[in-house]
Amino acid sequence: MSKVSVIIAREYLARVKKKSFIFTTLFFPIMMAALILLPLYIANKADKDCTIYVLDDNDYFINKFQNTSKLTFVYPGDELNVLQKKCINGECDAVLHILSGSQSNQANLYYYEEPPMSLKGKITEQMDKILFDQSLVDTFHIDLQKFKAIKEVSRSSIATLQIDKNGQAEKHTVEINRIVGMICGMLIYIFVFLYSSIIMRSTIEEKTNRIAEIIVSSVKPFQFMMGKIIGVSLVGVTQFVLQIIFVLVLLTGAQFVVPQLINEKQVTEMSEVSNMNTNSELISEDATINAQDDIFGNISSFYSFPFKTILFSFFFYFLFGYLMYASLYAGLGSATDNETDSNQLIMPVSLPLIITFIVIMMGLGPEHPVIRWLSIIPFTSPIAMLYRLPSGVPVWEFTLSIALLVATFVGCVWFSAKIYRIGLLSYGKKVTWGDLIRWVRIR
């Protein structure tokens, strides 16, 4: 046992001490955080204050645009070319020219420097509203107050609630379950392949460098293989724990920023837009409110998640999925002299995991029979079960999946150990699966 621990220590320290380990450990969470925060940041940054000069050939829209904290509409009454020059001089950010006659619902927006992306949408929204309100009154002779009252009574909303066995209902959203499951599955997918291929690469390196021969004259190939697998798995766990801590730190930091981004700016602007025409009701208002409901509903249901179960399952499936694949990668890696050959050998082994990943990405729901079966089959369960888990899984299926995974892991280690002891010292010949089966039979 002490020799195995010597191997574990070396495999672990050699990797943890590397600069690339520190880099990837920090890089991944930063990238994740950036992916989440950057769009929000950009969206906010881009919403700079804009001044729009309005030129309406029909004088229909004059003084009807509502100024907001970001948008200021001015009606200078000059000719188009004068306004355009002013725009070039930087007096305004854009010139809105509403066309004459039958084209009175169409407009050109001239700009010199690229305005915020959202500007066009905001102006269109306002124009739509002005036209809508006006046509209610002018064409259909409907009183705006009445219309507002009608809208008020005809508003509905749906909340999604999940019930458990005890009949307790919990406010959940189907989507969030899927997303959490998908992310967990994806992380496992990345980790399993990442660390398994580390094992494979280092096995091939030891073999081609002929270090293997020195080592196996001191320790059993099985001890060597297990030491390596355990050592690298500890690297994975270390990296993962560090990343979780780092992500939590980042998110805690971001919490002070993100709500400000959402609440103060976007929300106030939403309400500004919706309240801007006091005697009119907006179609988009409902959508806005519903969207807000959804966001906050999702966040609250996110916090009520069965975190403990998911965390446990995540570590369990991560560990055993990794151990299973890592031992296969080690065994198959030992049978070849280079990565190209071993990738060919590994293809049938890694294919199930890749297919599962694709199936989930295709959007099959957690309740789909295919996903259900995939969550029980050991080669695919690490991803598929994690995907299903947040949406609830019967205990017997969960137990069966775990039992099968553990059993397969033991089988894979046995199989790989058999190959490893021969493969590690066989050079030159390109190995086929037929050879591998023969190796397993050798005493």
Place this chain on the structure above:
Amino acid sequence: MIEVQHISKCFQQNKALDDLSLSIAEGRIFGLLGPNGAGKTTLIRLLTRISIPDSGEITFKGHPLTDEDVAHIGYLPEERGLYKKMKVSEQAIYFAQLRGLSKAEASRRLKFWFKKFEIESWWNKKAEELSKGMQQKIQFIVTVIHEPSFLIFDEPFSGFDPINAEMLKKEILELAAKGATIILSTHNMASVEEICDDIVLINHGKNVLHGQLNEVKRRFRQNRYRIQLEKSDSADFSFVNEDNPLFHVINRNEDDFSTFFELQLNSEGCANQVLESFIKHGNVLSFNEILPSMNDIFIRTVNSLNHQQ
């Protein structure tokens, strides 16, 4: 020290070792010879417990060889390497730990060897920064650091320059003088003749020739002699071309001062008579038996066996 009894080992259809028996005496340097693919590496892997024989038994110091005995074995494989990115001292200590030394003990002994080889400045170097010859030195240290009583060197001289090869030879002889039993597997017959006490020749997994080096050489003597005679006007060696009942000449050459004959004695011929007949005709400067080199013995044995098949 080591007895190998009726060992067989098959790889699929290929019989790598076929009922092989041999014994290695304590404190001697044992040459393991054989053509490529004869089964030398397979035998070494059995001796180091890397693999297990299909049948037969290996005893080590009187008991069947077990995994525990591996701690007393030092093995320098033919194909050997180091972790490129790891400091040489760290990996030497690692390998020593795998051989059962404690970290502190391994470190202490490693310092001794680094000092002995005057390579202390390499301590913190990574293997990839060292030349091949330098790496070989580290590998040699790794092989002997746990002070094994039984050492196996598989082609130890390959990759060494003459100076380092000489140093390595000296180290091997020193280890033997201290009582270690050593197996030297090599194709370099000159070094076999220089340092081996006993040899075994393996062909197609079988022991085809073994014994003490000198005794084996004598066994292959062919009654050949080499005689050196002074060149002079009076000397007349025409008699050697006649039908001589004692010998015939297989080679003749000369330099400015002397004439050399390589003689094959006939079955009735004896060295004294031959020498007498030459003394009558000229001034003999030297006369010695030509013993076959290990190279000749190797080639003759293997060729004759292969022709039989």
